[in-house]
Amino acid sequence: MTTTPTAPEIEIVEVAPRDGLQNEKALLPTATKVELVRRSVAAGIRRIEVTAFARPDRVPQMADAAEVLAELRGTEGLTSIGLVLNRKGLERAVAAGCDEITSVVVASDGLAVKNQGVDTAAQIAAWHEIADDARAAGLKASVIIAAAFGCPFDGEVPTARVLDVARGVLDGGPDELAIADTIGVGVPAQVTEIVAGLRELDDTVALRAHFHNTRNTGYANAIAAIAAGVTVLDASTGGIGGCPFAPGATGNIATEDLLYLLERSGQPVRSDRREGIDADAVAATGIWIAEQLGLPQAPALLGRAGRFGGGRR
Template sequence: MTTPAPTVEIVEVAPRDGLQNEARVLPTPVKAELVRRSLDAGVRRIEVTAFARPDRVPQMADAEALMAEVRDDPRLSAIGLVLNRRGLDRAIAAGCDEVTVVVVSSEGLALRNQGVGTYEQVAAWHAIAPVAREAGLRTSVILAAAFGCPFDGEVPVGRVLDVAKAVLDDAPDELAIADTIGVGVPGQVVDLVSGLVDLAPQMPLRAHFHNTRNTGYANAIAAVQSGVSVLDASAGGIGGCPFAPGATGNVATEDLLYLLHRSGYTTGVDPQTVAATGQWISDQLGLAQAPAQLGRAGWFPAPQR
């Protein structure tokens, strides 16, 4: 009897984390097309937008308009990123299926990203959680800067686990860790994921990596080998964090799919379709080429003609 291949779920974040750090602000119909192309590739959970202040993140100023264009697609589980109760109310009214709440693990980035400290953000999560559940939304909390901070430096595993414990007092449906500035290495990933598994053995874990220092893909494979079942990625490898100096792009969805599929994992997502989308969205942004590699290098072995 053949053992089925292990499955990793992909969350496409290009419409939000991909676009929020790009200089060119795309029109709403182009963003909607990015969502539809991702659905066509087989992705089902998509971080569509963020419900943030337009003066702080102008790329997300059309959150409600974008949701109105895509929310009726039956294939889509639409994720909205929210920072506070006002953001949650907007996400509910816009028709999101899920919300991701950000809690920054380091005090320095917490203050610069949201204007309040880490544990004030934890308190915001506790205020959001019952309202989101009452509205029927699935919830995720993402522990940002879990591997390092541009202002505080190293972020110890113990600090992240303490923040996770505080979050888990009102447990989300999913807990995520993010290498917001792309400084982590696989050993850190193993230590942190193992700590989270010990802390909450039944909690589904998700990870979000940036490839700033070319460690994002190694970190991703270390994460799934350690107990993470969901990975974020951005078509074309576009994006980053506008509040973290030097934070370059996310891991590219198509390149991550190559790594996972060739390593024996299944995702239900077609890498070639994503690669074409990565090239297309990079063109829309006026980039000379997509940061991703697969669209240029092609699959191996090459498909038989």
């Protein structure tokens, strides 16, 4: 293995407590969600998408958002991220004490209307309001362009469409701009093309990527994103989650598997601990959360196969 000292560090955003649990059928108690976050912090992960402030009748898995944040208040090392879809959600996130918020704009009208009841243009307008109010409240505000690689209703999503959406999103001044392969159809060539286009639009905004592994391309896409200049990657402990609109969805890319891939590739991962993020601890948590969800096993593989070679652990 050859380490590249000048390679930029990659930051991992843990999304299992939100995107992972939100898309699993089981409804877990608040205490289990809090334990999941605390285990992630103990393993060395700092930015964690803790919950979503959505309508409880539509997303019952996130109905206890405020309670989860209340239990986690004061957790040393944790930067809590809340997903919000509108100004009401933002108000709830601010009241609950979130450190950051992430909003969503869907690149395709088909999924935008199906998922949130309004088209893409309306979501861009809502994001602008959310961004302004979040800044006024002193919160970092990021935005994810969902379905950037394909839509379950509209089919192919051209890169030109993604970039048009990005122009509208960037006008809102996001602290971080993310692209999401919501249904797991993307391939590395798309990643390279989209990221290059985003860099032409704005060469300063921090770029983040969110990949699902429905067709086993998520990890290849993650490597392509890093090569293209993305410095923040979402991942879900255990690989839990997925998308309810993606038939046969197998989940998000797994945090532990991604950590193994990056470590063996000599890619630095951001950490405030000398020993870095503990991939073995994350893998153990992946096995544990799968048990809590009643899954036969976690989609992640590191917890099953174990580490190899002369790595740190």
